[in-house]
Amino acid sequence: MDSLSDVEIVEQFQAGNHEEAFRNLVEIHGKTVYNIALFTLNDEILAEDATQDAFIKIYRNLGKFKGQSKLSTWMYRIVKNVCYDYLKKRRYAPLDEIEEGYPMSDDGSPEDEVMSDWQSRELRDAVEQLPIKQRLAITLYYFKDKSYEEVASILGQPLNTIKSHLHRAKSALEKSLTRLEGSFV
Amino acid sequence: MKEQSFEELDLLFSQAQVDLPPQLKARLMTIPHMTSQPTFWDLRWIIPAASLVPAIFWLLITKVLPLLGEVSGRIVSWAEDLVIPTFPAPSMVLVGFCLGITLATLSAGVWFYWNSESRVTLAYGKYLTGRI
Numbered sequence: 001m002d003s004l005s006d007v008e009i010v011e012q013f014q015a016g017n018h019e020e021a022f023r024n025l026v027e028i029h030g031k032t033v034y035n036i037a038l039f040t041l042n043d044e045i046l047a048e049d050a051t052q053d054a055f056i057k058i059y060r061n062l063g064k065f066k067g068q069s070k071l072s073t074w075m076y077r078i079v080k081n082v083c084y085d086y087l088k089k090r091r092y093a094p095l096d097e098i099e100e101g102y103p104m105s106d107d108g109s110p111e112d113e114v115m116s117d118w119q120s121r122e123l124r125d126a127v128e129q130l131p132i133k134q135r136l137a138i139t140l141y142y143f144k145d146k147s148y149e150e151v152a153s154i155l156g157q158p159l160n161t162i163k164s165h166l167h168r169a170k171s172a173l174e175k176s177l178t179r180l181e182g183s184f185v
Numbered sequence: 186m187k188e189q190s191f192e193e194l195d196l197l198f199s200q201a202q203v204d205l206p207p208q209l210k211a212r213l214m215t216i217p218h219m220t221s222q223p224t225f226w227d228l229r230w231i232i233p234a235a236s237l238v239p240a241i242f243w244l245l246i247t248k249v250l251p252l253l254g255e256v257s258g259r260i261v262s263w264a265e266d267l268v269i270p271t272f273p274a275p276s277m278v279l280v281g282f283c284l285g286i287t288l289a290t291l292s293a294g295v296w297f298y299w300n301s302e303s304r305v306t307l308a309y310g311k312y313l314t315g316r317i
Contacts, residue, residue: 019217026213030205038203048209055213120201142198170191177197 006071013062022059030055031073032143033079039139040083042128044091054082069153076144076154080136087132126176133157134169141166233294239283 005028013021032053038047065074127135133155139153152162165181
């Protein structure tokens with residue numbers, strides 16, 4: 001069952017009130033879409049472009065949305081595809097590459113940098129080291145209601161595969177972040 | 186698979202979320218304007234349309250008036266006074282310039298219209314909607 005606000009947005013859009021519906025969509029989902037793009041791409045400029053591209057595609061196709069899945073699932077599939085395309089364009093490592101060890105970036109941060117900002121960047125660097133499927137799974141999981149089922153639906157993969165991706169990703173991230181903390185003790 | 190608690194990671198991700206940058210939000214808000222059909226005063230169609238004006242004048246002077254002139258002798262003499270049958274060099278430069286401007290603005294207009302997702306168009310959208 002879709003959340004009421006999403007249903008209302010679709011009704012608003014299909015009733016012809018495109019601008020208002022789109023504004024609501026950006027208000028509700030904009031931050032999440034941007035964070036997913038930011039953590040997947042680890043580049044603020046690219047994340048902004050990807051967010052814009054995703055919303056253009058959402059706007060152009062919202063009129064054709066049939067309600068066969070949740071609006072958010074449909075939307076985040078578009079976001080996932082856009083991020084995937086951006087990663088391909090950036091000529092990242094092969095998309096099916098499975099890395100072991102997940103090395104952390106050892107870039108130092110200035111001592112006067114704000115801690116939360118520093119943590120956010122380090123976390124993004126750590127996420128960037130994950131294989132693409134794990135990266136997408138973990139960003140969708142953390143920024144999209146922590147629902148295994150929805151992540152599986154968005155990525156179009158079996159639930160157990162997603163659980164496995166997430167478990168590996170979380171373990172790798174914790175290992176990386178612990179190593180990072182250790183290096184500062 | 187052994188379930189494991191990742192409380193620290195949960196906390197880190199919740200703290201690491203960033204807000205939507207205001208300039209990006211403004212860009213997103215222009216999407217409905219820029220992906221809709223252009224309105225009457227929209228430059229996306231005025232530019233290509235305006236670019237046709239010199240071409241229309243050129244056609245009128247070089248083709249239409251002589252054609253009319255063939256129909257009526259009086260019009261011929263009037264048109265011959267008006268139209269330069271063989272352009273002297275400065276007029277050729279002017280005609281070439283008009284054609285060049287026409288082609289350049291026409292292609293710019295077509296590009297502008299079909300690339301409504303580009304940064305340039307969205308920047309124009311921000312200006313047009315007065316949101317920035």
